Amino acid sequence: xxxxxxxxxxxxxxxxxxxxxxxxxxxxxxxxxxxxxxxxxxxxxxxxxxxxxxxxxxxxxxxxxxxxxxxxxxxxxxxxxxxxxxxxxxxxxxxxxxxxxxxxxxxxxxxxxxxxxxxxxxxxxxxxxxxxxxxxxxxxxxxxxxxxxxxxxxxxxxxxxxxxxxxxxxxxxxxxxxxxxxxxxxxxxxxxxxxxxxxxxxxxxxxxxxxxxxxxxxxxxxxxxxxxxxxxxxxxxxxxxxxxxxxxxxxxxxxxxxxxxxxxxxxxxxxxxxxxxxxxxxxxxxxxxxxxxxxxxx
Numbered sequence: 530x531x532x533x534x535x536x537x538x539x540x541x542x543x544x545x546x547x548x549x550x551x552x553x554x555x556x557x558x559x560x561x562x563x564x565x566x567x568x569x570x571x572x573x574x575x576x577x578x579x580x581x582x583x584x585x586x587x588x589x590x591x592x593x594x595x596x597x598x599x600x601x602x603x604x605x606x607x608x609x610x611x612x613x614x615x616x617x618x619x620x621x622x623x624x625x626x627x628x629x630x631x632x633x634x635x636x637x638x639x640x641x642x643x644x645x646x647x648x649x650x651x652x653x654x655x656x657x658x659x660x661x662x663x664x665x666x667x668x669x670x671x672x673x674x675x676x677x678x679x680x681x682x683x684x685x686x687x688x689x690x691x692x693x694x695x696x697x698x699x700x701x702x703x704x705x706x707x708x709x710x711x712x713x714x715x716x717x718x719x720x721x722x723x724x725x726x727x728x729x730x731x732x733x734x735x736x737x738x739x740x741x742x743x744x745x746x747x748x749x750x751x752x753x754x755x756x757x758x759x760x761x762x763x764x765x766x767x768x769x770x771x772x773x774x775x776x777x778x779x780x781x782x783x784x785x786x787x788x789x790x791x792x793x794x795x796x797x798x799x800x801x802x803x804x805x806x807x808x809x810x811x812x813x814x815x816x817x818x819x820x821x822x823x824x825x826x827x
Contacts, residue, residue, distance in 0.1 A: 604657040672689055
């Protein structure tokens with residue numbers, strides 16, 4: 530009984546195509562060191578990889594949040610540090626102003642105090658990016674509004690921010706508020722008001738008023754120092770979180786790698802076996818096709 534030549538040819542072609550596809554797939558795995566390119570390659574593993582990749586995107590977002598939180602925290606810390614330097618100098622001027630000094634010295638200290646007030650107001654209205662950092666969540670409006678006299682000198686300051694504090698998520702279960710809180714912001718307004726009181730006392734050459742203003746400034750400085758300490762603790766917390774998220778990201782990448790990476794030595798062995806089978810199939814096909822042609826000629 531003779532098998533139809535068309536049936537033989539079709540079977541041979543299908544086998545060669547199957548081996549060729551397998552060989553191509555193994556060659557790609559060896560070249561890329563990956564074993565999964567389509568979900569059908571390993572549906573279960575592909576599902577796990579998709580879940581891991583979703584988690585990876587969440588980790589990346591938390592890392593970006595931590596970077597932003599750290600920047601806001603450091604900007605606030607820098608502003609508070611500069612304000613403390615102003616407080617230190619104004620307190621020093623107050624000490625000098627309580628001594629037996631002449632009118633010219635009082636005038637010189639008052640003039641310096643006036644410049645320190647202007648500098649403090651500028652720091653109070655510091656922006657990070659487009660946001661005012663001491664305004665609570667009312668970041669679009671300058672938080673400290675100064676009233677000036679006819680000579681342009683600041684006579685009073687009002688706080689136009691709010692008492693809210695923005696929170697930034699660092700993980701699924703943790704968040705941090707890197708900016709200053711409402712009590713600190715209103716306390717900074719008190720600080721600016723007390724700077725004005727010190728200048729006015731120096732201008733009036735009133736040593737008793739200078740002493741009272743100096744005591745009030747020390748109270749404000751205590752608030753600034755406390756806020757600085759809090760920001761230092763927040764910065765440490767953010768940095769610890771960054772380290773944790775980095776380790777978590779590395780673990781997640783290793784898990785993905787364990788799912789998609791190929792076993793290179795085993796894959797090379799399979800590739801060699803497939804190449805041998807492919808060549809054997811080609812040789813068998815040539816022999817069978819030649820025999821079938823001779824049978825047909827007979």
